[in-house]
Amino acid sequence: MTTTRTLSDASHRLTGGSRTLDFHDSRGLVSRAISRGRPGLYTSYASDSALLNTPAKRWWTLVLLVIAVAAPFLIAADLTYLLTLAVIYALGGIGLNLLTGYAGQVSLGHAFFLGLGAYTAAVLGGAPGNVTWGLQWDLALVLPAAAIVPGVIGLIVAPLATRVRGLYLAVLTLGLLIVGEQLFKIMTPITGGQGVGRGVAERTLFGVDLDATYAIGPLVIRPETSFFYLSLVLLVVLGIAARNLMRGRYGRAFAAVRDRDIAAEVMGVNLLRTKTLAFALSSAYAGVAGALFSMLIGRIAPEQWNLFLSIDFLAVIVIGGIATISGTIIGACFVVLIPRVLEELTHIIPWITVSSGGLVNVFQLQTIIFGVLIILFITLEPRGLYGLWVRVRNYFKAWPFSY
Amino acid sequence: MTALLTVDDLTLRFGGSTALDGVSFDVQPGELFAVIGPNGAGKTSTFNCISGVYRPQEGSIALDGRSLLGRAPDEVARLGVARTFQNVELFDNLSVLDNLLLGRHQKTSYSWPEAMAWLGRSRRQEIAARRSVEDLIEFLDLASVRTMPVGILPYGIRKRIELGRALAMEPRLLLLDEPVAGMNSEETEDMARFILDIRTELGTAMIMVEHDMRLVMDLADRVMVIDFGKRIALGTPEVVQRDPAVIAAYLGGASDIVTDGLTDEVAR
Amino acid sequence: LSACTQVSPDDGDSDESMEGGEMVTGAGVTSDPCPDAVNADNGCIYLGVLSDLTEGPFAALAVPITDGQRAFWAQVNADGGIGGYDIDIDTYTRDTKYQAAEHSAQYQQIAGNIAGIAQSLGTVNTESVLPDMIERSLVTVPTSWWSGYAFEDYDDGIVMETGYSYCTEALVGLDWFAEANGSPTTVQAVGYPGDYGGDSAEGVQRWADLNGVTALEAIGTGPNQVVGNQDAVVAGVLAGSPDVVVLSVGPAETAEIVGKLAASGFQGRFLGSLPTWNPALLDSPAAPALTALYNHMSPYENWDGTSASIEAMKASLNGELPSNGGYIIGWAIGYPLKAALEAAADAGDLTPQGIAAVVDGLTVDFEGMLQPHTYGGDPQANANQAVNIGAPNAEVELGIETIEQFYTGPSFDQTDYSSACAASG
Amino acid sequence: MTLAVHNIEVVYEDVMLVVKGASIRIPRDGIVALLGANGAGKTSLLRAMTGLLNVHRGKISRGHVSIDERPVDVRSAPDVVRAGISQVMEGRRVFVEFTVEENLRVGAYTRSRAGIAEKLDRVYTMFPILGDRKAQRAGYLSGGEQQMLAIGRALMAEPHYILLDEPSLGLAPQIVEQIRDLIVDIRSSGTGVLLVEQNAAMALSIADHGYVMENGKIVMDAPAQALREDDDIREFYLGTGVGAGSLRDVKHYKRRKRWLS
Amino acid sequence: MSTLLSSLATGLGQGAVYALIAVSFVIIYRATGVLNFAQPALLILGTFATSVFATQIGLPFWLAVVLGVLIIAILSVGIERVAIRPMVGRPAFSAAIVTVGLFIVLLVVAFRLFDSQPRTVGDPWQLQVFCLGGEATESFGVVGCTGGVQIYQNAVGRVLIALVVIGLLGWWLSRSKLGLAMRATSLDQETALAQGISVGRMFSISWAIGGGLAALAGALLAANGSVVQATDALFALVALPAIIIGGLDSLRGAVVGGLIVGLSMALTKTYQTTFAPWLGTNFENVVPYLLMLIVLLVRPYGIFGTREVQRV
């Protein structure tokens, strides 16, 4: 790192060198005089750029994790199912956020990559059907493959996608989705065909059958619980990986490409490579999410990897917050859980029933409220739910001094 | 001493119009070279050609004997050319720190799997990058704004951040497009100081486009004047300043601003 | 992992209890009365409904189906309920939007709280949760007429299909057609690929093979929301000019296909599957063509039926008309589950397993709306194959006049009905 | 006849108070210069006068603007333009995808179509280079050309008051000269000018009156002549104070002097 | 040959409807920079309104269409005020998701209104055809055509209406200051404001026009010789490849794109089953997107779209 040294040395001299901060010390200690009264001041760059750089964040994360792990034992099975779905949406949402939120490439084709992941998993991990293939591999092989296959396809289509920008790209990716759906429909040995569908990968991980119920001491681990854990572990690992990726040079390159691509290039960022990476990674995340998604719902048909699924994921990242990983998780919870909350709430409204008469029935009401909530959240809080949280936090931080 | 940058017979056309018409010059290592000329003369286009944003139709550009022609901007950056932009081109949503760190993109080299793991090389390189960027923040006196998003900062500060971002690239050749535009004299003086410091302390060669004649005449080693894409003068500030062609095409009556009126004390 | 011990799945089920000394109950059955119970002294049996109620492609049919079902069970309750219990289907009625994922999520949510599923719409959707339904022994009435439900290897006997399959419908319908209009020389199937059009097309093919008739290559199409118009079908049918076309599409597509083919001078006729009709077609430009060329097939009696059940159903509406024949379906599909619940109650076991146990061999009487049907046993021998042939008629309520009741033909018995016509993937 | 700003306060995002009670007056027959360091709040003040604050999540928390002693509602930018106030925004802000001529036509949006040809001609004679490029997309113009276009566009609205945010930015000395004359012309044709400038020498050479803004406050309010002679102004804005010499000799640790801070 | 001509005619008729839908997207995009995903819902509500006026109230078709268009235009303006106006100055992408929310809400409303019933709009064309070179036949109350080129009257009607309406609109936009002002608004709202352009008004006008055109397209879509259901709303999405083929911000492009899509789908429908059945059922849905991909390879901004201006 001799070059760095030169610059540092130079700027030491440039600035007169009389500084309390010693940047050559790897811990970058700050003298007491400076840090006194400023608890928020970081004492080293490593801790400043650490993932959980404040005690509050560390606590929150720990608490949330504990809750997540304990959840399946505390709530009903169907809620576990929904939580799993939320986790999967979060995973897929993170993938889309990498591409759309961070790198600014709006994609309506996410569902296609989810589908690719699902079919990869189904072919490799599923049982053969009347017309469909199935190899019944272990999930330890299936899940990585479900990331790699869509990732590679993403890599292949990226050069085409990088030619166009903005809404052109959005509709181009929609085209990918439509063409993909047609392919899915005609590749009967893989997908079972239109209106028919096929079964999904079997839940065997490292030889352990996750479809069985296990007891560890007094804890009974049911199939839905173990699948939730599998998804949760993947979310935590891949979420942290994405967060790591985004706080370093790749994250900055993504943002640069998103905001001003010519300037980014002049700064030494290779546009094609950066966008391609974004595409491939996003597709890989989508693939894993798609594989889990298929295993959760149990049967997949070619029509279901459609525009609406893609839009669900866009809603996840917009509602949660563009270009934040934690926001994506919040957004996924919103999109998946709010309909359920609405269901609970609307069922207690006395004059609204399942009947088709009257002004609206309860399901129509739920759907309408869901749509309205999406509109409200986006119009009222530009940075998504995550932004709302940041705002609340900042309000308290800056509270006594609002200049 | 061999030239660091040699530009020869550079010609750039857009459809029918010619933006650059056979411009040639060279820049010596460590030199502070200024380019001036009327609006639309082709100064920024020259920068764009050097940094790979525009592809000139004719001519050659070589850095240290290596041709820059046909190279993508990111390759040119890798070879050691950094620049600032006339219309500040910062990443508005990113903090000052991140903008500067972007300048270190080429100086970090870990792969994406390493980035995901955030162990070993990626971590070391990030911390090193951060350290050198903090030095720059100190140098450019940006500490008070370092975590602010760049978008809301006033123009003058943004220009300075842009300089910092270019410096973070540790360039061998630095292109400055109107570094003091929109600054008052105090801020201009600060910027002048930064430029001089960069030059004396880092020895970076610089090409500067500027309409502030005081800055150009005081700082530059040599000045090139272009008009309608053609080079009309090249020489030391003193010589160029008196060149009648330059006065006619560029300084015009405005040479008064330099020589008399309110600012007459400035000119010797 | 060594600490883990595998346990059998139903170890966790501990909600079985004894009621009133002899009745065993499980999930979805409570001794508390239903919400808004008719018989306040009765307990409550909760049944699930998974249907397309808001914005999915089959909402037009599914909404009246669900209305019909509610009326049916209200009637059951009004008659005193079953074995000391009222039946509630409202609490666990859920909208699936006809999406497998949504269906699956909603199913998960209600599965533990119900004794059976009174309606499960869509073959792919139902199949996505079928393994779990089998595991929980949730007896289910499907609202899709895929042939696979007749076979135990697909549904383990818990799916109580009503009427015939699309495949049977085509076989028997063509028999009728040959009888009524003279044997065709060429037949052709037009439909949505998959469990609906696919099943039907296979029936057409089998009928043609049996009767030495040419079956032209089936034409696949999609709903207008997807394909815009049915010009491809029109061109395709015109090209082969078959004597009869068996349609398994939606009502709007039916009207367009029949109308445009008539306008193009097509000389053949049409047989439409159960979902191809909607009374509103009589207002469409194609109405004359439909009236002249089209016959509707239904396993259930049409609105002009005369059976006791049709009368009871009409009574439930107090003289109003439903928006389409879905209401009849909704009413009809109530019978099997009612019979199963009654049998299970008689046997003293209203657990899902108990209900599932009575299905095999159970004969359900539809009070004339549909011919009695015995579940389990030999699928071919027990198959329902009676088709009600109808013709459009603006004078008749809901627009279909029955011209042949419960027709059965010779061909079905000659086919090998031992597995699903259109296989699932 | 005056455009006056009374004791205005501007906050961004409900918390950042950046203009702290500024008052200025622009007579219809005068040129008023507004000087101030980077970030002093000049642009924010202009935005407050032209109804562009809400675009930036800012608002006027106190004070008001009046024309001829009658308050104007400055919350709606189009109304402000209709009331005769035009602004050349900081950073050029031309419509990059429009041609030069389309840009100019948009500038005349609030005026009737009659006479638009003459107005276009006037701009083209003022800036011949724009005339040469009238069919070119504005985004491809050079920085200075875009600046000329922005000024020309503001003139198309034939305003009573024109607010210029750093019009000389990026212009060649010769053109600056021209702009200076232009501004004088504008004034004499009966349009009041507010000139926000970093090129204080230029601004003060033609202004009748000047304000200096620091940290959101107006710290000096004096006739231009007085400002030209003020030592602090000479040192910090004109660069001609004591010890001014070659920029090569400037010390980087030079203490910054600030009023009231 | 006559098959070819017939299918070209139907294709043009469909294409005219697509062109209307595409223009309705483009007009909103040109003024607001937003791709309005609620457009399909507005379209189907337009169908509903027209249908109510024509078949329930019994007004003549033309009057019903005009009233339907007006009602939806007013509705659109209302929607824009409530849901889109707060998005001024925010990323177009977020605004697009707001329109998705709108779509969800409006579609449910449409389903409720349709009440599971297919509808007709009482159009004058019904299933009637022009028969060129063939023999006019009447079978079952349907006047048809055997042999020769068969052209549905509704195809002709659709093409004429679309051309007249779009032509008038284009003429008006190019003549009035409004056209320029709308585009200025979409390019840079702040600068547009500073020129005295009321951004809000531009939003309202473009939504009114966009909504009205969608309603008109909805009415024409229902004039198909059959019936229309609420789900048919989704069909409006085929306008997306059309606007990309033509160029997102170009009216001319939208028309050309719409016609290309209509024709290509019609031709595929007629010939794919014979020539390439292995491409699968409903392959025609994919064709517009394939064409779009090809166009984008050659011209990343569509045939008539404006290239994004970028320079540093």
Ligand SMILES: Nc1ncnc2c1ncn2[C@@H]1O[C@H](COP(=O)(O)OP(=O)(O)OP(=O)(O)O)[C@@H](O)[C@H]1O
């Ligand atoms: N991408 C482009 N397309 C078309 N014309 C261009 C393009 N880039 C520059 N030009 C034209 O080339 C000429 C030179 O532009 P350039 O930006 O180099 O001028 P400049 O010398 O930097 O002027 P200024 O001092 O005003 O910044 C201008 O007239 C401009 O309109």
Ligand SMILES: Nc1ncnc2c1ncn2[C@@H]1O[C@H](COP(=O)(O)OP(=O)(O)OP(=O)(O)O)[C@@H](O)[C@H]1O
């Ligand atoms: N949108 C915004 N949100 C928050 N703060 C802002 C915003 N815009 C400006 N500011 C802050 O307001 C202060 C004044 O900015 P302003 O742009 O008005 O200064 P200025 O005097 O015009 O500076 P310059 O000479 O650089 O143009 C600055 O500190 C700036 O950071």
Ligand SMILES: [Mg+2]
């Ligand atoms: Mg320039």
Ligand SMILES: [Mg+2]
């Ligand atoms: Mg400013």
